[in-house]
Amino acid sequence: MTKDELIQKLSDLEWEDFEVKSAKGEIPKDAWETVSAFSNTSGGWLIFGVKQTGKKFEIQGVNNPEKIEQDFLNSIRGGKFNVFVATRQAKHTIDGNTVLAFYIPVSKNKPVYYNSPANTFIRRGSSDHRATKEEIDSMYRDQTFGTKTSEIATGTSRADISDTSLSRYRDYMSRFNPTVSYNRYGETDFLQKLRIMDGEQCTLGGLLFLGKRDTIERFFPDFRIDLLEIPGTSYTNTKVRYTFRLDEYENLWEYYFECIARLKSKVDVEFKMGNEGFATDVSPGFDALREALVNMLMHSDHFSPACPRIRIFTNHIEFYNPDGMPKPIEELKGKDISLPRNPIVTKLFRVVKLAENAGYGLDNIEFNWKEYNNTQPVFDVDFDSVIIKFELEQKTTVKEKPEVGDSLEIVRSKWEEVRRNFGVIAERTQKSSEKNIADLRGVYGTFTEYMKLNFGETSEKLQENFGVNFGENEEKLRRKSSEKLMLMLLLIAIEKDIKATEASLILGVSTRTIETYISKLKDAQLIERHGSDKVGYWTIKKE
Incomplete structure (x- = not known):
């Protein structure tokens, strides 16, 4: 029979992991490995009286079910294991054959082993494996699950x-x-x-x-x-x-x-x-x-x-x-x-x-x-x-050599990638201003393309009013005293809802200085406000 057919035969069991042993006349020695593995991992059913060959199961039954049940329970409760192993059991008669089922729960006192710590096993997939030293150490830490990092770090202040x-x-x-x-x-x-x-x-x-x-x-x-x-x-x-x-x-x-x-x-x-x-x-x-x-x-x-x-x-x-x-x-x-x-x-x-x-x-x-x-x-x-x-969803890649007429679409795609990479503004305020400014400088090129294609006149006004020319290279831009005006404009382009307090943390200046930047950009008719001071936002003007 198949696994599903076996489960149907033993329908009263709450099936999780399980292991079958023929155990016709006596308890097989590898049954103790399974008890250890189930106790140390996630629990499971150990079934005596079923032989497995590949994916097929044959119900053979056990010859002396009362004796095998008592021998098994006496062994796991009588000192064979380092800790008490609680079980619950069930008995089934299928086609005249007796099958014994024992549920081994996961233990709170891991590692669970028989005879010596060397006989510590864990469950991987559908088989039992001897635990490594690192895995045993991890189980000892699990004994203090939820408490270890609540302890004092001795000698600290x-x-x-x-x-x-x-x-x-x-x-x-x-x-x-x-x-x-x-x-x-x-x-x-x-x-x-x-x-x-x-x-x-x-x-x-x-x-x-x-x-x-x-x-x-x-x-x-x-x-x-x-x-x-x-x-x-x-x-x-x-x-x-x-x-x-x-x-x-x-x-x-x-x-x-x-x-x-x-x-x-x-x-x-x-x-x-x-x-x-x-x-x-x-x-x-x-x-x-x-x-x-x-x-x-x-x-x-x-x-x-x-x-x-x-x-x-x-x-x-x-x-x-x-x-x-x-x-x-x-x-x-x-x-x-x-x-x-x-x-x-x-x-x-x-x-x-x-x-x-x-x-x-x-x-x-x-x-x-x-x-x-x-x-x-x-x-x-x-x-x-x-x-x-x-x-992840498959993303379309931007063509290295765009066809005529689709450059605006490509620039917008690149700009959206810049906005995503810059991250959440509130989380950016947790970084140093030096790191933020370096990241902003790193997108000058994309911002230049974005501004030229979308805000042509605004680019000219920025040059006219503050000497900031989007055609200049990064090194020239960062030497200008008015560079942070451009960075403020860049921040507005990235996040129109940005607050003065957030911009001040990102650029490393006071909120009053940010308000001055905004005032200058507004007076030069480079940006405009939509909505109230409390819940409104800034946008870059197109004309």
């Missing part, structure tokens, strides 16, 4: 928290969760109430999130979030290993902004004015990737020698998270179970509204990506890793 990261985090909270009570606390109470610090010392979770890299590496020697952009659909069909690799950054908060800026450029995003007066992105695809990123950062085993990794291929994006999940994925999706591996990190993301208040956000990831391009993310859950794969 407030000096080990990055002032820049803390300031950016508080600023982000005030923008995107202005009513939360933490905004009103002074620094000491803020750090204590969010458990970034416990007394005079940092918690491990607080250190990971906002600490200085040198200190983080004392406790997490392999600390890194990896992001690679690979010019192919796999490593086998590309000549170079990657075209971009993320640099090292201070902590999880800084890594988040660097990763999200790269991910945002891979999906289509529209912009909309939020209730708080800030421009926000509207894209289910971006929401799915952001949720996946935050999920990865919150639930990674940061003590593992493997680091969280994002690989961006030309046709898909993969999020790799070291270590597995605390429960089967279907249970986590179906019941909104909240079992964070790193509770402090999780809370710090949640109070700035970058994560869901319950569960792992898996349903949201699936729903939003399906809404975006009608494909489902693929979850590959293993004992010691989780991979989420997002298929």
Whole structure:
């Protein structure tokens, strides 16, 4: 019979993973390997009295079911294993043959082994494998699931928290969760109430999130979030290993902004004015990737020698998270179970509204990506890793040698790519002004084409009023004292809803200076205002 036919015969069992053994006259020795593997992975049914040959199953029955049942239960409860293994069992008679079924649940006290630690097994696919030392170490860490990063980072102090990261985090909270009570606390109470610090010392979770890299590496020697952009659909069909690799950054908060800026450029995003007066992105695809990123950062085993990794291929994006999940994925999706591996990190993301208040956000990831391009993310859950794969829509490539008459369309396409790559304005304010200005200078060429073809007279007015000529090269432009007027115009072209406070952080000048720039551009009839001061926006004038 087939697997489905066997399941139909044993219809009262809640089928998950299962393993069959013939066990006609006695308990086979490899049954203990399966008990260990099920206990250490996601649980499953061990069935005696069925022989498997390839994909076919033959019900043979057991000769002495009462004796085999008692021998099995006495062995797993009588000291053969290092911890008590609870089971539930069922007995079936099929065509006159007796079949015994034992359910082995996942244990809270992993690793589970028989006779010695060397006999620790895990389940991969439909077979049992001896666990490696690294996998056993991971199981010992799982015994403290949800508590390890809540411990004190011994020997640390407030000096080990990055002032820049803390300031950016508080600023982000005030923008995107202005009513939360933490905004009103002074620094000491803020750090204590969010458990970034416990007394005079940092918690491990607080250190990971906002600490200085040198200190983080004392406790997490392999600390890194990896992001690679690979010019192919796999490593086998590309000549170079990657075209971009993320640099090292201070902590999880800084890594988040660097990763999200790269991910945002891979999906289509529209912009909309939020209730708080800030421009926000509207894209289910971006929401799915952001949720996946935050999920990865919150639930990674940061003590593992493997680091969280994002690989961006030309046709898909993969999020790799070291270590597995605390429960089967279907249970986590179906019941909104909240079992964070790193509770402090999780809370710090949640109070700035970058994560869901319950569960792992898996349903949201699936729903939003399906809404975006009608494909489902693929979850590959293993004992010691989780991979989420997002298929990307095929994008049409811009022709290197455009035909006559389609140059305007190509320039607009290139400009939209610039807007996507620049990222969310609110997130840009978390970067240094030097980095932002360098990025803006890097798109002078595209902006020049865009302005010439779409705003010819405006280009002339900019030269006439401020000596800024779009025909000049980048080096000449950056030497001009009025360069930041052009950068302000460029920011308006990228995001018409931009606020003076946001522009000031991006360009590294005061809000009063930004208002002066806007006033000069307006007086020269280069830009115009639509709507009120509170919810309106600027546009570049076409005539």
